[in-house]
Amino acid sequence: MIESSKVHKILYGGDYNPEQWPKEIWQEDMRMFQIAHIDVVTLNVFSWAALQPDEVTYDFSKLDEIMEYVRKNGLKVCFATSTAAHPAWMARKYPDILRVEKTGMKRKFGSRHNSCPNSPTYREYSVALAEQLARRYKDYDNIVAWHISNEYGGECYCENCEKAFRVWLRKKYGTIDELNRAWNTSFWGHTLYDWDDVVVPDMRSEEFEWDGIRTNFQGISLDYRRFNSDSMLECYCMERDAVRKYTPDIPVTTNLMGFYKTLDYQKWEKEMDFVSWDSYPPYGAEPEHNAMAHDLMRGLKGGKPFALMEQTPSVSNWHAYCALKRPGVMRLLSYQAVAHGADTVMFFQMRRSIGACEKYHGAVIDHVGNENTRVFREIAALGGELSNLGDTLLGGRTPAKAAIVFDWDNWWATELSAGPSNLIDYYDEVYQYYKALQNLHIPVDFIGIEDDLAPYALVLAPMLYMCKDGYDGKIRAYVKAGGTFLTSYFSGYVEEHDLVVTGGYPGRLRDILGIWVEESDAVPEGDEGIRHTFRYEGETYPAEILCDLLHTEGAETLAVYDNDFYAGMPVLTRNSFGSGCAYYVAARSSQTFYRKLLQKITGELHIQPPAKQERPEADDGGFVEMTLRENQNGSFLFLLNHGDAAECVTLEQGGRNLLDGSEYRAGETVALDPKGAAILCLS
Ligand code: GLA
Ligand code: ZN
Numbered sequence: 001m002i003e004s005s006k007v008h009k010i011l012y013g014g015d016y017n018p019e020q021w022p023k024e025i026w027q028e029d030m031r032m033f034q035i036a037h038i039d040v041v042t043l044n045v046f047s048w049a050a051l052q053p054d055e056v057t058y059d060f061s062k063l064d065e066i067m068e069y070v071r072k073n074g075l076k077v078c079f080a081t082s083t084a085a086h087p088a089w090m091a092r093k094y095p096d097i098l099r100v101e102k103t104g105m106k107r108k109f110g111s112r113h114n115s116c117p118n119s120p121t122y123r124e125y126s127v128a129l130a131e132q133l134a135r136r137y138k139d140y141d142n143i144v145a146w147h148i149s150n151e152y153g154g155e156c157y158c159e160n161c162e163k164a165f166r167v168w169l170r171k172k173y174g175t176i177d178e179l180n181r182a183w184n185t186s187f188w189g190h191t192l193y194d195w196d197d198v199v200v201p202d203m204r205s206e207e208f209e210w211d212g213i214r215t216n217f218q219g220i221s222l223d224y225r226r227f228n229s230d231s232m233l234e235c236y237c238m239e240r241d242a243v244r245k246y247t248p249d250i251p252v253t254t255n256l257m258g259f260y261k262t263l264d265y266q267k268w269e270k271e272m273d274f275v276s277w278d279s280y281p282p283y284g285a286e287p288e289h290n291a292m293a294h295d296l297m298r299g300l301k302g303g304k305p306f307a308l309m310e311q312t313p314s315v316s317n318w319h320a321y322c323a324l325k326r327p328g329v330m331r332l333l334s335y336q337a338v339a340h341g342a343d344t345v346m347f348f349q350m351r352r353s354i355g356a357c358e359k360y361h362g363a364v365i366d367h368v369g370n371e372n373t374r375v376f377r378e379i380a381a382l383g384g385e386l387s388n389l390g391d392t393l394l395g396g397r398t399p400a401k402a403a404i405v406f407d408w409d410n411w412w413a414t415e416l417s418a419g420p421s422n423l424i425d426y427y428d429e430v431y432q433y434y435k436a437l438q439n440l441h442i443p444v445d446f447i448g449i450e451d452d453l454a455p456y457a458l459v460l461a462p463m464l465y466m467c468k469d470g471y472d473g474k475i476r477a478y479v480k481a482g483g484t485f486l487t488s489y490f491s492g493y494v495e496e497h498d499l500v501v502t503g504g505y506p507g508r509l510r511d512i513l514g515i516w517v518e519e520s521d522a523v524p525e526g527d528e529g530i531r532h533t534f535r536y537e538g539e540t541y542p543a544e545i546l547c548d549l550l551h552t553e554g555a556e557t558l559a560v561y562d563n564d565f566y567a568g569m570p571v572l573t574r575n576s577f578g579s580g581c582a583y584y585v586a587a588r589s590s591q592t593f594y595r596k597l598l599q600k601i602t603g604e605l606h607i608q609p610p611a612k613q614e615r616p617e618a619d620d621g622g623f624v625e626m627t628l629r630e631n632q633n634g635s636f637l638f639l640l641n642h643g644d645a646a647e648c649v650t651l652e653q654g655g656r657n658l659l660d661g662s663e664y665r666a667g668e669t670v671a672l673d674p675k676g677a678a679i680l681c682l683s
Pocket of ligand 2: 099100116117118119156157158159160161162
C-alpha cells in the first residue's frame with residue numbers, strides 16, 4: 001500500500017461495509033466510486049460476528065462475494081482482520097475475554113475495543129480468524145495491505161492481566177529485590193516479598209490518587225502502561241505472524257491514532273511494515289495540532305511515508321456539536337496529510353450507515369444515496385486531482401534540519417507524580433515549540449530517543465523530564481560535535497523508573513546545559529498575584545506554569561526574571577559545549593517569545609524557510625503551512641492556506657503548481673484562496 005509495486009498513485013478510498021447493505025446497492029456504490037476516482041476500499045473491519053457465528057463454524061460466503069465483486073470492479077483492498085470487536089457468543093461462553101475497568105468493574109458484552117489483550121480466548125480466536133482469512137484470500141493480488149484489528153486502545157485490569165503483569169515484571173527485573181528498588185517500595189513500607197504481592201494499579205489498589213491520574217507509586221503505573229501497550233502489541237504481532245505465513249509479501253499495518261497516549265507507538269512501529277493512522281482534528285482546532293500528529297506519525301519510521309487510513313469527508317459524529325468541514329477543508333486537510341508524508345488519502349466511511357452510533361458520521365455517499373451533494377462533489381474533484389498527480393509525489397521524504405524529541409515513557413511519567421504542578425503538560429509544551437517552528441515555516445521531524453541526532457542542526461527536547469540511561473550521553477556527543485540542543489523546565493529529573501537522579505537538577509543534563517536548577521516555583525492558573533515576566537531583546541514575555549530558580553555553571557544568561565524574590569535570576573540560558581551549544585528555557589512563555597527565540601536560533605544555523613508568507617505575523621492573519629517533500633521526481637513545496645482570507649507567498653525558487661499547471665519564477669508570488677492549496681514542483 002505504501003512503497004509497493006502494486007501502487008502507482010496516491011490511493012484514494014476508505015472503510016467500506018457492503019455487508020451492511022443489500023446487493024442492489026453495491027452496483028450503485030461502484031458507479032459512484034468511479035465518478036470519485038476511488039481505487040481502494042478497506043474491507044472487513046467489524047465482521048467477526050458474521051464470519052464466525054459460533055465456536056466451530058466459519059462462514060465466509062458473503063465475504064467471498066464481496067471480495068469477488070470488488071476485484072471485478074478493479075478496486076484494491078486494504079484487508080482488515082475484524083478482531084476489534086468480539087462476537088456475542090464468545091463473551092457469553094468465555095467471560096475472560098471481557099475487560100475489567102480501572103474502577104474494578106467487569107464489563108459485559110458491548111461496544112468495541114472490548115477484549116482483554118491477555119485473554120487466552122481472545123488470543124486464540126483472533127489469531128485463528130486472521131489465519132483463516134489469509135489462507136482463504138491469499139491469492140487475491142488486489143490486496144495491498146493487511147489492516148490488523150482496528151485502532152488498538154484502552155486498558156484492562158483483569159486477573160489475567162494481573163498474572164501476565166507479574167510474568168512481564170519478572171522478565172524485566174529478574175528478582176523481587178530489583179523490583180522493590182525500581183519502584184522505591186520502601187516508601188510507606190510497601191516492600192513486596194513475592195511476585196504474587198504485585199497487584200494491578202487500579203482504583204481498588206488505591207494506586208491512583210484523588211484525580212485518577214496522579215499515583216502513589218509512579219514506577220508501578222509506569223510499568224503497567226508499558227505492560228498494557230506491550231500486551232496489545234503482542235496481540236497485533238500474533239495476528240501479523242498468522243497472516244504473514246500465507247502472504248509474506250503483503251505489508252501489514254494497524255491504524256494508529258496520532259498522539260494516542262495509551263500505546264507507545266515508537267515500540268509498535270518496529271512491528272509494522274508501514275505506519276497508518278486516522279486523523280480526526282476537532283472542528284476549529286489549530287491546524288498545527290494536526291500537522292504535528294502527521295509529523296509524529298511520519299517520524300515513527302524515520303521519515304518514511306505513511307498511510308492516511310481514515311478521515312471524515314465532512315463531519316464526525318462524536319463531538320457535542322458536529323460542525324461540518326467547510327467547503328475546501330476536506331481537500332486542504334487531505335493535502336496537509338500528503339504534505340507531511342501521507343501516500344494515501346482515505347475516509348471513514350464510504351457509505352453512511354442507517355443505524356447505530358455512526359449514522360450521523362460523514363461518508364462519501366450520504367443517506368440521500370446519490371452524487372448530488374456538496375461533499376460528494378468535493379470528493380470527486382479531489383479524486384480527479386489525485387489521479388492527475390499519479391505517482392509524482394509517492395515516496396517523498398521531508399528534508400528537515402530541525403527535530404523534536406518525543407518519548408511516550410516521558411509523556412506518562414510527566415503526569416503520574418503529584419507535583420510540582422497540575423499544569424505540567426508534556427504534549428502542550430512540545431506543541432508550543434512545534435507551533436512556533438511551523439509559523440516560521442520550518443519543516444520539523446519528530447524523533448524518538450533511539451533515533452540518531454546527527455542529521456539535525458537543531459534538536460529540541462522540551463520537558464525531557466525522564467532522561468533515560470545513556471540518553472544524556474547521546475545529547476552530550478551531539479552537542480560536542482557541533483549540534484544545537486534546547487530543552488525547557490522540568491527536564492532531567494528522573495531516570496527510566498521515575499526515580500530522581502540526585503546531585504541537582506537537571507540531573508544528567510546539568511553539564512551540557514551549564515546550569516543548576518535549585519528550586520522550581522509553580523505558578524497557579526489565573527493567579528491574581530505576581531505576574532512573572534522577563535525581558536528578552538527589548539520585549540517583555542510571560543513566565544508561567546513552572547519558574548525554575550537556576551544558577552549558571554558556565555552557561556551565559558540571555559534573560560532574567562523581572563519580579564518576585566527571584567528577580568534577576570536567569571530564565572533563558574545558552575551554554576557553549578564542545579563545538580555546539582545548549583539552550584535552556586526555564587519557564588513556559590508565549591508563542592511570540594518562542595517564535596522570536598526560534599527565529600534567532602534557526603537564523604544562526606542557516607535553517608531557512610522554503611518560501612515567505614507576505615504577512616510575517618501569522619497570528620494576526622491566516623496560517624499558511626509550508627513544507628517540503630523530495631523524491632526521485634523532484635522537490636515539492638506544499639503551500640496550504642488554513643485561513644479564511646486569501647494569502648500570498650513569495651517563492652525563493654521557481655516552480656510549477658501541480659494542481660493547476662501555473663508556472664512561477666523565483667521571487668514571484670503565489671496567491672492562495674482561503675483554504676487553498678498549491679504543490680509546487682521546484683525547478
Ligand atoms: C475511528 C474508527 C472507525 C470509525 C471512526 C469514526 O477512526 O476506526 O471505525 O469509528 O473512528 O470517526
Ligand atoms: Zn485483562
